[in-house]
Amino acid sequence: MEYTQQSGARESDAPATREEVAEALERLAFLAVRHLTNRDISFTAASTLGRLSREGPSRLTALAADEGVTQPSMTQLIQRLERQGLVTRVDDPHDGRVVLVAITDAGRELLAERRHGRTNRLAELLATLPPEDEQALATAVRAATPAFQRLVENAARARKSPGNTAS
Amino acid sequence: MEYTQQSGARESDAPATREEVAEALERLAFLAVRHLTNRDISFTAASTLGRLSREGPSRLTALAADEGVTQPSMTQLIQRLERQGLVTRVDDPHDGRVVLVAITDAGRELLAERRHGRTNRLAELLATLPPEDEQALATAVRAATPAFQRLVENAARARKSPGNTAS
DNA sequence: CTGCCTATATAGAGGCATGATATAAAACTA
DNA sequence: TAGTTTTATATCATGCCTCTATATAGGCAG
Structure with a gap:
């Protein structure tokens, strides 16, 4: 758990501790949630649609487990x-109990609209910045993207099998 | 609306477009909602508590307007x-109609706990990364923070008076 | 005092989540 | 095969959270 500041690639005076990075990411996340959220359908609904779009027809219980909600919640959703x-819901011919849920074309359209809406809003916001700021953000994003990608993967893994922070 | 890639400070081959930044922020928002969210109180509730903590006792309608919800929603919340x-709710001696809402010590405690929880979760997540990744994120975050701060301010302004993307 | 504006409350409806429980099909088990 | 258990989904009751429409009550202008 202890964290000693590694010395290297430090050129400014502010201490770039793990907690500092965490707090900065929190503020970033707050903005994103505050100004990028669509109110038309819930987060779970959008995430479920996205999953159905990526992974094809799925069982109710599998969706519930993946989205981290209970089965009755997923049934209602x-x-x-x-x-x-x-x-749409299709019966599974191999098992009379299961219901396979599949996304429709309208569902795919909604996903695409939401994605465009968010991206456009953000692009408009970025356009209000002076060019140096936009350049700085672009550079930072490109530098951080690979590491952030791994962070997200680790987070998803940690969700599936919790309690394995140290391997 | 058109956006031509400015040449300068470009050393890689990928195009650092506005859309790329937008997508990165989207992924960040997803991570935040998915892995950093506390389920004890709602986003609006937490945001309202934070506002009361920063700005002191406020009127119901002011809170509703600032949080972007209707007055009845805020009344219920x-x-x-x-x-x-x-x-707590205190009557305004100068105006018999208004109710001033103030945060309690318990409210402040809850805010602090939530903040610590998020920061700790994020710090644990950061600890799962190889040191180079963590260093890259730290550097990127520090580079992006000033520009991002201005982005947040612009976003808040745009929320209060929409339709003024160009000043 | 009358009438209007403002601040808050109430009522009714629907989305979104929960835990507890019901139903039906599948899979064991004896 | 009959009985039991497990699995997949549905239903019910409850509470949070938001909305629109409307009610109440205080402040204020004439």
């Missing part, structure tokens, strides 16, 4: 999405 | 928070 025409 | 002992 799927019922709402079905009412909105965003998903 | 404040009722719940009062039931939980996180805020």
